[in-house]
């Protein structure tokens with residue numbers, strides 16, 4: 001089966017992404033939705049958009065209006081009649097964000113999942129990632145593969161079975177996962193699974209049935225520690241990471257790729273952008289974003305500052321949320337959380353000497369039982385219980401009053417949340433484009449090579465489907 005990288009695309013140029021995002025700075029990280037009431041966020045929204053939203057909610061009813069928003073969040077055409085500036089934001093965000101399409105031809109049947117001891121999603125990711133890795137290792141004739149953030153070893157064991165001539169390392173900071181990978185190795189039936197689709201031998205010798213034991217290492221990886229692991233080991237190797245979180249899939253892998261001659265290539269899909277280390281100091285080079293000189297130069301001269309990493313990581317428009325009921329539930333959750341914030345401000349008003357204009361607090365409520373999400377009184381009671389705040393008669397009266405808040409507020413919050421989330425894929429694209437540019441700068445500094453960004457997984461099976469491949473070596477034919 002061909003490696004599904006025919007959809008490799010040229011990342012949207014950084015200046016296009018940044019100049020699109022800059023005017024929407026406030027929507028990206030100017031507020032937290034739970035301050036909707038306490039900070040009167042609505043008053044900061046474009047007056048024409050406010051009038052439009054209120055008219056739509058009054059005309060259609062909040063529920064029907066939210067259905068329209070959910071449709072837009074899921075990729076439907078922007079309905080005619082939306083103010084042109086608003087429609088332009090939604091359409092522009094879609095245009096600058098990377099496409100998510102990928103070829104879809106795999107069928108992860110139940111038997112294959114059982115033999116591999118993986119879910120359909122994981123098997124899909126592992127099989128496609130393994131094809132890309134195999135292609136890269138063949139070109140570079142390396143001695144080893146290091147799987148960073150290997151978790152319980154789904155990818156590692158597959159790579160070991162498919163590349164028996166290579167030494168596999170599984171590195172993860174979590175000892176439970178490293179141990180899980182070890183026991184997984186003893187439990188799974190990789191030979192049976194992979195005999196179904198035997199990998200072609202990479203040398204002229206006959207295929208080996210056994211691979212050297214995987215070396216499991218529990219270690220927290222930073223650019224320094226990962227470089228040490230690489231230098232102390234084989235002569236030439238490939239770094240791989242399947243859904244490498246935060247800085248692991250960014251600065252840690254890319255710095256190691258740049259500075260370790262033994263590392264010939266890397267193949268990584270990234271996730272958890274909210275864990276990227278940021279700094280307000282543009283000269284701080286120990287941060288996870290921006291990484292490329294190209295983006296550093298642009299951001300130093302622009303008004304765009306991105307601190308809302310979560311927006312790149314989790315957006316209503318991602319396919320995992322394409323179930324409309326889940327999105328509507330999430331929107332209602334934001335509404336309840338904003339009402340709760342207002343309630344908390346009534347119970348514990350900010351000190352009168354406070355000079356700040358926002359009431360943003362770090363109060364963390366987290367999730368409440370599903371049964372408590374159907375109404376604000378139930379939600380508030382569950383949240384206050386989590387926060388160890390007793391439900392006094394005074395508070396019960398406040399809750400009852402807030403529960404009568406008009407549904408217009410729900411329609412407004414849903415709008416703000418949807419608008420912000422339409423920018424999420426563009427922000428994620430900026431993070432990925434920055435990493436691709438950094439990889440390009442690395443290979444150029446090493447005398448040449450190839451950098452590709454491809455949609456490897458099918459979006460509907462694994463929405464975080466983009467894989468970055470970087471290879472050193474000008475003499476290679478890619």
Ligand SMILES: C[S@@+](CC[C@H](N)C(=O)[O-])C[C@H]1O[C@@H](n2cnc3c(N)ncnc32)[C@H](O)[C@@H]1O
Nearest residue numbers: 149150151172173174219220221242243245248
């Ligand atoms: C999203 S999971 C992916 C696991 C595995 N690659 C898979 O696809 O099943 C990310 C893994 O990276 C590990 N991890 C995150 N940051 C790390 C770091 N700095 N050093 C080592 N491991 C890390 C976590 O413990 C976790 O197991």
